[in-house]
Amino acid sequence: MLNKEQRDLINQHYPLAEGLTLEQLEQIAESRSADSLSDEVLVHFLETANLLYRSGCPFISDADYDAVFLAELARRHPDHPYLLTVEPEPAFAEKTIDLPVRMLSTEKAYSQDAIEKWLLRIEKTAQELDIDPETLRFRATPKLDGYAAYDDGQTLYTRGDGRKGTDITRVFDRGLMVAGNGQRGQGAGEIVVSRLYFQNYLAEQFENARNFQASIIKEKELELPALEAIERKAAMFFPFAQLPDWQGTAAEIREHFTDIVRQMPEKVDFDVDGVVFEVTDEVVKQRMGSTRHHHRWQIAYKHNVESALVNVLSVTPQTSRSGRVNPVAELEPTKLSGAVISRATAHHYGMVKSLGIGPGTLIELTRSGLVIPKIERVVTPKPPQIPDDCPSCGSHLVWDSDYLYCLNKTHCPAQIENTLEHFFKTLGNIDGFGAKTIEKLHAHGVNSIYRIYQLALNELVDMGFGEKTSQNLLDQLQRSRLQSIEDWRFLGAFGIYRMGLGNCERLLQHFPLNRLFELSIEDIVAIEGFAEKTAEAVVESLKLIKQDFEQIFGLGFNLIETAASQTLAQIESPVSGKQIVFTGTMVHGTREDMQKEAKRLGAKVANTVTGKTDILVAGEKVGATKLNAAREKGVQILSEQEYLAFING
Template sequence: MQNLMKTPTHLLTDEQLSQLMTYFNEQYRSGSPVVSDATFDLIYMPVLKSRLPHHPLITKVQPEAVNVINDRYQHKTPMLSTLKAYEHDEIQSFVDRCQQAANELGITEELLYRVSPKLDGLAASYIAADEKIYTRGDGTYGNDITHLYRNGLKLIGNSNINNIGEITVLQSYFEEKLKGSFAHPRNFVAGLANSDNLNDAGKQALEDRAIHLVFFNSINCPHISAAELLTNLESYCEQAKQNSPYLTDGTVIEVVNESVKKHMGNNEHHHHWQIAKKSVGEVADVRIKGIEWNVGRNKITPVLLIEPTWLSGAMIQRVTAHHAGNVNNLGLGEGALISITRSGEIIPKILGTIEAVNPSIPTHCPCCNQPVQWVNDAITCTFDGCSERQVSAIEYHFSLLNVDLFGRQSVRKLVENGYQSLESIYSLSKGKLLSCGFGAGQSDNLFNQIQKAKTTPINDYLILASLGIHSLGRGSSKRILKHFTLSNINTMTDKQLEDIDGFGELTAKSITTAIFNKLTLIMFLNNTLNVIDTLKPQTGIVNEDALPLSGLSIVFTGKMERSRSDISSEAERFGGVVQSSVTKKTSYLVIGENVGASKINSAKTKGVEIITEADYMKMIAA
């Protein structure tokens, strides 16, 4: 297939085009896509529709790739795909078709449309009577994946009735604990569904209740008129994606009226009463000139060097390829032709490969020349004395603590001069900085930043997270420091950590081992910096039940007078649980300035009390 991927579409025979498209689809369904959605939809699919309009990829639902065949289940109603749209005119045409159906039915009331996030996971059906879960399969028959439910899959929505939804992983959990090992949340979920033998990361994620089957009808989203939809299309689509705690790849727009839905019906591939709005920014096809491999704390990251290309208002010369597995899968290397986009983002990303090459992956660390090790999709340098790993760790620490001027070049110069630990850097004098080759002004500025870091109050969980321990980001650090302080964290055992919500056996063991290995550094930072025990009760408060926010769940939204980090930490210190989105369990939605309508509407729908920041301040002062 690599040869076909290198071949321009107009030179492919019909048979080759069909083989290539089938291959793309199979790889996507198995959780290992070799081209992006946009590349598939915008580069290859138009050619397929033009030359082979009756191809199964166009006319039928495509089954998920299943290697483990368990019980098969015939869906009571077909589980279909969703028609995709990229342009505003396509949404306008969809609305016109819905209105035509309403006219045919003699419906005079204004049609409303539901705008929900398109979750990027694995479609599934839940059968309430026997509590079983099946994949969408080919739309008619699905495969039993109830083993995920038995191992901790969480159901979001009404589980007392048969329901359909998407199996996905919490985006925050993926970013914090899985991103370094898995290329994409969908790959991770598809891999679990496709195997009876769960990997350690999968077992842990299920145990942590981070993998959810989200029923579509449980997603809270606005119902709006056609005029409002078309006038503010991008705004509503963006809100739907931002308000989702899961990874999305667009939004789903559907007409609400059940009679209209029934009248519009479906074909073998998709329902006519809904459409998926997807987006892709300005796209450019560029040649790769080479690959630069950057050594980081936990992995060696490939950066593509491309021909200088003007894209979305910027000259692009470098594009990250994320990890070595991506280089392998996409056939990236010197001479390869790829499609890239900025899509309104600062960092450009790869859409897909048009002409692939045989990739070359380093076998030794580019910095210390020690052999590399594969960890899932990434290659890593495991030599602790590697100077670039030391640079990355120090840079990460100062970045997380918001200490300026300690960028990669400055930290590299310090490491090259023998200052390879945080302890040594915090002890630097102006004279030592000058001896490292920094100018007088730069030495003064760096020294002042070190002193500022020592005296500025800093939240304890940021210090713990800044150590760069795998699976120990800010969220996990907060949970630990509800039960321990930095001063006594050395007393924490595997079992005690495992008893804290969100930590499983494997994660608990690896974190406690890493903390033990870094105890000297933790004690040094705790004694050197101005540490705030952010999650400990205020003086005079005897027990948690006496805290003013005890038992309350709070969501903060809009621009507050103080930073979101400070106000959230304060709420947790006073016994509250800070949520990222409004749920039925939310006690209060605290609003600042410039609040979006979506969270307000969500709170009203769920009966959540809405208060101002001033009201909140009165609560904690009472």
């Protein structure tokens, strides 16, 4: 039940000798019963479930967490400290800082009766203040299922434990926008990602939206899918003050409750797990106050989850545009939350294998409101149905942790458009070949990079491109070959499995481009940073792209050869071996120019200030985040002029 990422998180944060074994955690989760657990075990299980949820890797449902395990603790010990404090965010082990205001959790309700009791408490408080309850106004907003944060205009904080959080202002430096009016400093909100964008572009790489949101927040450098989501404004910080809302009286809530809770989640294209109600009168809010866990003047209504036991008919493999082969469980048609469900994702083949999902498997299927159907648990396992070959091109599939991949990027029909778009995007010196252009070319039978470079003006015009647009595209293709680019970037453009740009550069520090296809697994393993599994995948991927690579390489790209590692080691310069981060606008050249020059001098270039950073070079218009991070970590800060004098001195 627990995958590798979940197990690693548990081992990292909770030494198992002090709590439960992984097997015991799995057994408790599968039993969905807390009656027989000791108080100590119950709390440890809740802490573990909270850790995984806030790390983007949940292993039990919200409903089970609240209604089974948290409810059992509340029944035994209504004043238990775990119930009276904000669930912490242990996944972020950075230095904590005081929050400008307290950020609390939200009280939850699972029925209209619970909302009615809350309304009565509000009305009673109003009467005590000599305020006519009928004049009170209430606000209802979608309950976003993202990462809670607080923006005071200078710093963006995680919620942490409600009193102390961590500084994640770096997400704004990375380009994250503020939803609504775009203004900083609007207080509490959540980091979210468009539901539609996630389903179309990210579901192949991330198991769920929270997993993706965690990747944006963490200190490590962002990968391409996260950067693209930010650039396309699909991921953003949404202040609660900017949320679409419903406003009315308590009487109107009672009369239109069903319509309100049905319509509010539809007002935003983000994951929503309920509706938040709050009274707006400041005097009443002040009198209601709060517990150490939640504000009494606010409550969240969460939909009850519907479930059913369903038989699996088969497991269908689907090759995504990234090459990951995803399992889809074909089910006996079953009605849940008003919809007939006949398919459900099994997330990955590691889950299919470990849980025994195949023809005849009996599963519990859950669905709540607009939420995608989910396989909650396997009741009766059967032999798993796992493919050996890619359903799109027939190539042999390889395992990577819990996932199956097709490595045939250039000739697999399911991956061709993604391969073409990735090539031009990674080159970075060509415009006009985005998703729409690639889609149009592919629709007319153009299915390789080499074929694109062979296109003539009349062919493009016949495909429906205007004459001027067609000429611009040809000019851009010419430019991409003539303008100098690093050979490691050129290699990275082929999308070789497990070969990001960093690995491409590392490989070319040891072997030139013209020797890559002669390399053995042993040759690659000998390079620091390459494990045997990675080396095996690289060798297999290189075989698959050899013909395409040689054709494209033969077009005569202007490649800058990577300096050999021995040469780098021998370079004597003031920055040799140092890790440098460049920030702000540079005068001496572009930031990319400065980075290239630093690498030529033997430095290691990074984008984020960490404890390993030696020098931060600050140009003009520098944000406070990186400067503050550098000061906190004792990193040397140099202006552009000071840096140039340093390397030339």
